[in-house]
Amino acid sequence: MTADPSPANELGIYVCPVCKRLLRQEYGLLRCSICPTDYPIREGIPDFIVEELSRSADPVLHRMRFIDRMASIYETRLWYLVVMNLYGGFQSPSLAEIVRIMSQNIESANGCVIDIACGPGTYGRRVASSSKEIFGIDVSMGMLRQGAAYIAKAATPMHFARARVEALPFQDSLFDAALCCGSLHLFADTVTALREMARVMKPEAILSVFTFTAGRGGILQFRRVREWSRRRSGLHVFELSEMERHLAASGFKDFRPKVSGSVLTFSARKQAA
Ligand SMILES: [Zn+2]
Numbered sequence: 001m002t003a004d005p006s007p008a009n010e011l012g013i014y015v016c017p018v019c020k021r022l023l024r025q026e027y028g029l030l031r032c033s034i035c036p037t038d039y040p041i042r043e044g045i046p047d048f049i050v051e052e053l054s055r056s057a058d059p060v061l062h063r064m065r066f067i068d069r070m071a072s073i074y075e076t077r078l079w080y081l082v083v084m085n086l087y088g089g090f091q092s093p094s095l096a097e098i099v100r101i102m103s104q105n106i107e108s109a110n111g112c113v114i115d116i117a118c119g120p121g122t123y124g125r126r127v128a129s130s131s132k133e134i135f136g137i138d139v140s141m142g143m144l145r146q147g148a149a150y151i152a153k154a155a156t157p158m159h160f161a162r163a164r165v166e167a168l169p170f171q172d173s174l175f176d177a178a179l180c181c182g183s184l185h186l187f188a189d190t191v192t193a194l195r196e197m198a199r200v201m202k203p204e205a206i207l208s209v210f211t212f213t214a215g216r217g218g219i220l221q222f223r224r225v226r227e228w229s230r231r232r233s234g235l236h237v238f239e240l241s242e243m244e245r246h247l248a249a250s251g252f253k254d255f256r257p258k259v260s261g262s263v264l265t266f267s268a269r270k271q272a273a
Contacts, residue, residue: 013112013135013174017048017167039169045144048163053139060188061139061164063234068142089217089261098210098265099126101258102179105208105267106132109177115158116165116197117183121147123210124179125156132177135170137163165193170200173273177206184211185236194250203273207252210265212237217261238264 015022016032016039023030023039030039030046040047053065084092093101102123106113110131115124118136120143128134136158138144144160151158163169165187178197187193197207212220212235219225220237229235238246243266244255252268 014046014048014161014169015171017163017169020171022171023169042141043145043148045141045148046161046169047141048161048167048169049139060186060234064139067140070142084263085218087212087218087220088263089215089221091217091261092263093260093265095122098181098263099123101265102181102208102210103127105265106177106179106206109206111176112174113177113179114168114170114175114197114200116178116180116193117186118147118160118179119143119182120150121156121158121160123181125151125158127179128156128158130157132157134158134179135175136160137165137168139164166196168196168200172199173202175201175205177201177208179208181210184209185238186234187236188234190236190238190246191249194246194252198251198270201270203270205270207268207270208265209267210263212262213243213257213259213264214239215259215262215264217263220262237262240264 012022014030016035016037018037019032019034021032021034023032028041030041039050053061053068056062106127113132113134115134115136118124118138121136124134124136125147134157136147139162141162144162147160161169178201180197184190201207214226214237215221226237229237240257247255247268251271253271254269255266257264257266
């Protein structure tokens, strides 16, 4: 792999995920002189987690340890169809349909967009444009490397960093919109995750989400499957009223849900300051 030609903090956008102060870029790392901590830049991708998923004592990170190896199949048509039809049912929207819904939701937002748990940039790089610069974060270096390889072939305005949703390496009120596709149900504490997303968004900025709900398709329509998934893999399958409560508790308003099978897409807006 060749070295990334663009220094990762060239835009001066990344801050320390702990103290939120701007990081100083030195060769191969971003340094917080307050904490003090060094965050390495690996193959052009700043790493704000540093530890290996397989060795992590954190149960949520440890559970994600297989995801690194899934990077190459994650976006294949077959994998996508199997997962979506199994969980969400045959009415599940296609990848292209979800991309279209996400694009429409954030259409009016020009500027910087954060893509939370971006994987290999599946959605982020498809909504990136000359007026939308995407900053993707994920816990999986394997996924991020795959994403960087996808965009290396095209001049896609997307950047990748390894970070957790609970400790985003960005200053307050930075982003004009936020995407969170296929991951809200995996976070340990939904409200904690949503609050941190709200923190980095501008007042009135749009949040656009694809997740699952207890709908009428796929295995997630069955209460026992939802309860089992929750116990076994920490999967939160949201009732609409529950999602609305979580959003209100995290500083969002204007919940606009759409349900197809057991797939939930929605937009919400950060409350004014
Ligand atoms: Zn710091």
